[in-house]
Amino acid sequence: MISLKKYLEESPTQRIRRGKIDAGDLLPVALAAYCSTLREMASAGVDACPILGEELKRGLGKIDDRISAATSSEDLAAAERDIQAQLREWGRGTASHYRQKADEVKEILLVMARTAEGVGERDQRCASQITEVTGRLEKMATLEDLSQIRTSLKKSATELKTSIERMTAEGKAAIEKLKTEVTRYQTRLEEAERVASSDALTGLRNRLWAENYIERRIGSAAPFCIVIADIDEFKQVNDEHGHPAGDELLQQFSTEMQSACRPKGMVARWGGDEFMVLLDCNFNEAQAQIQRLKDWVCGNYTIHGRSGPEKLKVDASFGLAEREANETAKSLLARADADMYAQKAASRARR
Numbered sequence: 001m002i003s004l005k006k007y008l009e010e011s012p013t014q015r016i017r018r019g020k021i022d023a024g025d026l027l028p029v030a031l032a033a034y035c036s037t038l039r040e041m042a043s044a045g046v047d048a049c050p051i052l053g054e055e056l057k058r059g060l061g062k063i064d065d066r067i068s069a070a071t072s073s074e075d076l077a078a079a080e081r082d083i084q085a086q087l088r089e090w091g092r093g094t095a096s097h098y099r100q101k102a103d104e105v106k107e108i109l110l111v112m113a114r115t116a117e118g119v120g121e122r123d124q125r126c127a128s129q130i131t132e133v134t135g136r137l138e139k140m141a142t143l144e145d146l147s148q149i150r151t152s153l154k155k156s157a158t159e160l161k162t163s164i165e166r167m168t169a170e171g172k173a174a175i176e177k178l179k180t181e182v183t184r185y186q187t188r189l190e191e192a193e194r195v196a197s198s199d200a201l202t203g204l205r206n207r208l209w210a211e212n213y214i215e216r217r218i219g220s221a222a223p224f225c226i227v228i229a230d231i232d233e234f235k236q237v238n239d240e241h242g243h244p245a246g247d248e249l250l251q252q253f254s255t256e257m258q259s260a261c262r263p264k265g266m267v268a269r270w271g272g273d274e275f276m277v278l279l280d281c282n283f284n285e286a287q288a289q290i291q292r293l294k295d296w297v298c299g300n301y302t303i304h305g306r307s308g309p310e311k312l313k314v315d316a317s318f319g320l321a322e323r324e325a326n327e328t329a330k331s332l333l334a335r336a337d338a339d340m341y342a343q344k345a346a347s348r349a350r351r
Helices: 004-009 012-017 027-048 050-068 073-142 146-196 207-218 234-241 243-261 283-297 329-350
Strands: 225-231 265-271 274-279 299-305 308-314 316-322
Touching: 027 050, 027 073, 050 073, 050 207, 050 265, 073 146, 073 234, 207 265, 207 274, 207 329, 225 243, 225 283, 225 329, 234 243, 234 299, 243 265, 243 274, 243 283, 243 299, 243 308, 274 283, 283 316, 316 329
Parallel strands: none
Antiparallel strands: 225 274, 225 316, 265 274, 299 308
């Protein structure tokens, strides 16, 4: 894709010389085409890896809105950087997800193949022993000496019993081994699912997992509240100190959020610098929890910027909504998000 920042900074005359427009400024058309491409990329991401593609789709959708409302080349440049970062994160996550899935399936198939091979060898060995015993029993019909018949019968019975006991023991051992292997790989698959449901940067639950969790909670009668938290002036941190410093701040902030919400609150990274908290309480109790949360997570942080360690004063805005009877998850989240933006606007007005 072309650089929107470069396109915006060019004059119409320069664009005419390059043959990009005939007479007027086609920037609105270019922006519309760019946004359309973003939407197609998001849909392709969902098709390629549904478990990670939904988060990419939501992230690119937000950037789509930002591009549509952009008023300067700096806005578009920031949007482009965020697009590149989201695509890189999605690409790494998708590759890791499918690589891990492929490895797990391959190992399980190998275990099953080795087990089947072992059972086949055991059955063939025992079958040969049983055939030998049967042949000896058949020959006994021609024996006239009772002592020889008795000896042969005793020997054959002993060998037959030994073969059957060995088959039983080896069968049990093979089954136990298979159970152990299946349990081990089931644990690893569960761990792979946990990784897929976690945010790669912060280690918190990701948005897709959190949305499913909210749907499950709606099915119960217990009251709960949703909190949407957004770090104030986070874009300025990225612009002044670089994206690695911004990532470091997100990691530190998410750690503080998780510590402050234990044990009754569930914290997830909602996207960008937004976090979602589910609190198992009513509205009044949640308000007190939010004040405690703000006191805990807001304050001084130290990050490593372009010129070394930097101390930052970090604040955040918190939106709260209690789930009402028969309310959908979408409506509940929208109310919490609206309250967060109202709190942020009030905070700006007080400065």
